[in-house]
Amino acid sequence: MAIIKTERNRVHAHARGEDDVLVRVSWFAYDEAGERGLRRLRYEPITECQATVDWAIAMTDRMAHLRHVVPFNADDMRAPSRFQPICDAVACMTDQKHGAMRQVVVTSAGFVLGACNDPESRADLFRAALRERSERFKG
Numbered sequence: 001m002a003i004i005k006t007e008r009n010r011v012h013a014h015a016r017g018e019d020d021v022l023v024r025v026s027w028f029a030y031d032e033a034g035e036r037g038l039r040r041l042r043y044e045p046i047t048e049c050q051a052t053v054d055w056a057i058a059m060t061d062r063m064a065h066l067r068h069v070v071p072f073n074a075d076d077m078r079a080p081s082r083f084q085p086i087c088d089a090v091a092c093m094t095d096q097k098h099g100a101m102r103q104v105v106v107t108s109a110g111f112v113l114g115a116c117n118d119p120e121s122r123a124d125l126f127r128a129a130l131r132e133r134s135e136r137f138k139g
Contacts, residue, residue: 004053009060013053013069016046020071023049025056027065042108046071 004011016023026040044052049071056067093101109125116122 004057006057006061009063009066011053011056011060011067011069013056014071016049016071017073019073019075020046020049022046022072023052024070024072025052026068026070027063029063029065043072 001015002013004013022043023046024040024043026038028036029039030036049069053069056069060067090098090101109129113122113125116125
């Protein structure tokens with residue numbers, strides 16, 4: 001991992017593996033209530049890794065906390081423990097926060113449906129969305 005020092009902060013740029021497919025920037029910050037939490041940007045294709053590091057370097061001095069730039073491969077994404085912190089956080093959300101998060105997920109899924117060039121992947125996502133809706137509205 002490279003630790004890139006800026007004028008008043010730093011960026012931790014994790015080493016890129018040859019099988020990595022995505023990259024994401026994350027950092028800790030405080031919300032309006034003063035609670036510290038992990039913030040993340042969306043995943044970017046690994047081809048954007050250097051641009052992502054460059055963006056993090058450019059932005060990190062404007063913000064109070066360091067940035068982490070972390071590449072991921074397919075195995076990282078499928079690791080069951082990887083999503084446990086997210087599941088724990090969702091379980092503790094208020095209805096309002098849960099609704100806002102759900103809207104982001106629905107918007108993202110719509111973007112994927114529109115931007116994906118693979119008809120099989122689009123169909124899989126659409127079928128999964130229909131299954132989820134039918135389960136929610138069964139009774």
